Each structure stands twice: as C-alpha cells, then as structure tokens.
C-alpha cells in the first residue's frame with residue numbers, strides 16, 4: 209500500500225537539498241493539480257519566478273529548465289540580473305514582471321526593461337508610465353495593485369477608489385490595464401483577499417489576477433489566480449543583504 213501512495217506523490221520539497229530544476233518540476237505538478245481540482249487548465253496560470261535577491265547561478269538554472277517569466281521588485285537589481293541576458297537575445301520569449309513599488313524617477317528604466325508592471329498604485333505614477341510608454345513606443349500591460357486589506361502602510365489603490373482610478377489610467381494616461389494584483393495582510397486568511405480581488409476583477413472585466421506566493425499559491429489558483437509569484441519555493445531562501 210505504501211508503495212502505491214508514494215509512487216503517485218510529487219517529489220518532496222526539502223528546501224536546501226533540492227535543485228532549482230527539481231523545485232520547478234515539483235511546482236509544475238502542484239500547479240497542474242491545483243488547476244485540475246479548480247476545473248481550470250494549467251495554461252491559465254503563469255508561474256512568475258521571483259528572482260529578487262537570488263544568485264545568478266540559480267537564475268540560469270531556472271532558465272535552463274525552461275522557465276521564462278520572472279518577477280523582480282527593484283528596478284536596479286532587475287537591471288543587474290537581466291540586462292545582459294536580455295541583450296544576448298538567447299531568451300527571446302523572456303517576460304519580466306515588476307512586482308515591487310516603483311518610484312516615478314525610475315519609470316523610464318522600468319518601461320525599458322519590464323514586460324508587465326504589476327504595481328501601478330497611484331495617479332502620479334500612472335501619468336509618468338503613460339508618458340514613458342508613449343515615448344518608448346512599447347506595449348506594456350499594467351496591473352493595478354489593490355490594497356485589499358486597507359493597510360495604511362501598504363501600497364495599493366483602495367478598493368472603493370478602483371473604479372475612478374481605472375478610468376483615470378485609461379482615459380487620461382492611455383494605459384493598457386489588464387489585471388489586478390494584491391499582497392494580503394500577513395495576519396489575515398489570504399483566501400478572503402484572493403476571493404475579493406477576483407470579485408473586483410470580474411466587476412471591471414479584467415482578465416488577469418496576480419495573487420498567491422510560495423505559501424498560498426494553491427489557494428490562489430483555486431480562487432482564480434492567473435499569475436502566481438513564487439520565490440522561495442523555487443529558488444530557496446533569499447540572501448537578505
């Protein structure tokens with residue numbers, strides 16, 4: 209009996225000993241199962257590999273294993289990680305997502321480097337991004353970050369202000385808004401926030417939902433995530449320096 213059950217288990221993720229490619233294989237199985245259980249197809253969910261504070265050898269290992277979508281939360285660090293790889297042309301289908309706060313004075317560099325901005329969270333930034341996207345002639349979809357927990361210290365648009373902000377981004381700034389993103393409060397059940405974000409996206413007919421991280425991505429998939437942002441479960445513990 210034990211043979212039968214262990215045969216059908218995904219490789220166990222023991223952290224340190226597992227390689228990036230093992231972790232990726234294990235994540236792909238988990239994502240596929242979660243989508244199946246939710247009655248969705250695996251191709252509906254994009255794994256955004258969060259490579260912030262990770263060494264280059266692990267980034268190259270993920271690329272070698274076929275991963276092509278990556279998330280970074282700081283523009284300068286993202287340039288250090290990706291400028292050379294991008295300009296080498298070796299990974300034409302590489303997609304970089306900005307998942308951290310963006311200062312307006314970095315908007316130009318961010319537009320040049322990234323393929324999706326997930327953290328649009330205020331009018332001043334929307335204006336600046338609109339200008340830069342026009343100047344650089346680049347199609348750059350943006351997600352609006354929603355502060356679903358109404359936390360005063362956290363970035364994001366208040367849910368009640370989303371309607372007006374969406375209009376502003378589209379009509380005044382010419383932005384292509386395709387989704388919503390949230391980071392739930394640590395001390396609350398994430399599922400409540402995922403369900404809320406899904407409802408908001410439905411109300412405004414936005415197709416993309418970026419929610420769920422290493423600890424809760426399966427829940428997020430069950431509740432409609434199209435983009436899950438996974439760092440430690442893929443690359444291991446980050447080097448905080």
Ligand SMILES: *Cc1c(COP(=O)(O)O)cnc(C)c1O
Nearest residue numbers: 258281307421422437438439440
């Ligand atoms: C770092 C980060 C992640 C990844 O978190 P893990 O728990 O390591 O998967 C996801 N989203 C955002 C916005 C982050 O800053």
